[in-house]
Structures are given as C-alpha cells and as structure tokens.
Amino acid sequence: MIVLSQVINGLILGTIYILMALGLSLIRGTMGILNFAHGVLFTLGAYFTVKVAMLTNFWVGIIIGPIFVGFVGMFIQRFFMRRLQGKHELFGLLLTFGMAYIIEDIVKIIWGVGGQPFNIPQSLGGFVNLGFLIYPTYRLFILGVTVLLLLALYIFLNKTKAGLIIKAGSKDLTMVSLLGIPVQKVFTLVFGLGTMLAAPMWGVQPTMGNKILIPCFVVICLGGMGSLIGAVVGGLIIGVAVSLAILIQPFFSDLIIYVIMATVLLVRPRGLFGEVGEAYE
Incomplete structure (x- = not known):
C-alpha cells in the first residue's frame, strides 16, 4: 500500500512538472528564450494565491492566483523581453536569470523568508x-485539477485560432509574420499563458521555484523539445520515479532525475518524442 500511495503521489507531482514544463516549452518554442x-x-503565483485565499476564500485564491501570474508574465514580455527580439538567445537567458533573483528577493521582502501555510x-x-487505498481528498483534487488544465491546454492549442497560431509560430515564426499576424501580441499571449501555468495551489517557500525548475528542464529534455505528448510522458516518468526513490533513500530523488535523463x-x-521541426503535436 505504501508503494501504491507513492505511485499516486508521483502522478500528482508529475502533473505539476508537466504544467511547468509546458509553460517553459511554449515560451521556448515561440520566442526562442529559455526562461x-x-x-x-x-x-x-503560490504566494499570491495563498494571500488571496486568506483574504477571501480558497476557491477565489486558486482562480485569481494563476490569472495574476499570467498578467505579470505579459508585463515582463511587453516591457523587457520585447526589447531583446532579434538578439542572441543568450541575452534572454541572462535577463530571465537576473529577474529570477530580483523577483525572489521581492517575495522575501514582502512576505518574509519563512513558509506560508495554505488552509x-x-x-x-x-x-x-x-477501495484499494485510503488517500487524502485534497491530493486527489490537485490531480483532478491539473488533468483538467492539461485537457484545456490541449483543446486550446489544437481547436482555437489563437492556439493554432501559437503552434504555427513555434514551427515558422517568419511565415506567421508574413501572413499579417501580429507576432508581438502572440509573444505576449504565449508568455502570459506560459507563466500562468506556473501557479500552484499549496503551502509555499521562497525558494520553492528554484527546486522545481531543474526537474522541469529535465522533463522537457526527456520528452523532447516542443512535444506536448513528450512533456506529459516525461513529467509522469520523473514524478513517479522521484516518489519511488524517496522510499529507498530520500537523496536518491535528486539523483534518479539525472540518471533517467542521461539514459534516455x-x-x-x-528525447522520447522529439523530432526535427516537431512542435506541440
């Protein structure tokens, strides 16, 4: 039963990795920036969600939090990332690297260095x-919500005009621009959507983002750059592997991530599903 419980924990962790990795992959695929x-x-997003939930209620918090982060992402793209268009990818990498430290310090100044509980x-x-296992209701809720978000993202990318434009832009941005589509608005939408997928729903720590970022990069590499299916499969593999490794020895949970990536x-x-020219299939 302990193993089965850890597998379910791994699936939940995997869906979080998937959402984060898809946000990274969307931004990387269309803008050429490793965020x-x-x-x-x-x-x-986590801190804002917690604070809104404390001032109002849980349900308002988990809705407003991701929307807030999405608008923050749009602001960053509009006033910072846009200035780097046409420049070497390294400039975007350095800018986002610096922003990571600035925003983390702002979080610490506003909310302190301690964690925040989420009631x-x-x-x-x-x-x-x-039937076969007694499991916490809230964890099943997180699993259900993340699965619904993944389905919504899939429908958005494959069934809506904006989503199809994003897919086309990830393959050939020049052609999209020649068709008269406002590329800058597409960039703003993508950056906002990508960052919106980074808002979680539980207790938080100021450094939690750094701890989850590297596994998400691994998920992208494992599944294949630009592959939606690859991100899903890669996220689930890493999530379950990390959870099972904790049963053996907690420090194995970090090691197993890189062992799996190197092997694949x-x-x-x-990656598992990456091919030349493939993007969000």
Missing part, C-alpha cells in the same frame, strides 16, 4: 476510500 524566471514565477477548505479535508538521451538524443 530561467519561470521557477520564481511559480513561487510568486484548504473543510470540503477537501479528510480522506477518500478508493544516450539512446534518443532528441
């Missing part, structure tokens, strides 16, 4: 009897 500030935006509503407290990349250098 090192993504992790700290995850932290910012869940009574309706999500307690446990659910799954030795066999498939582009």
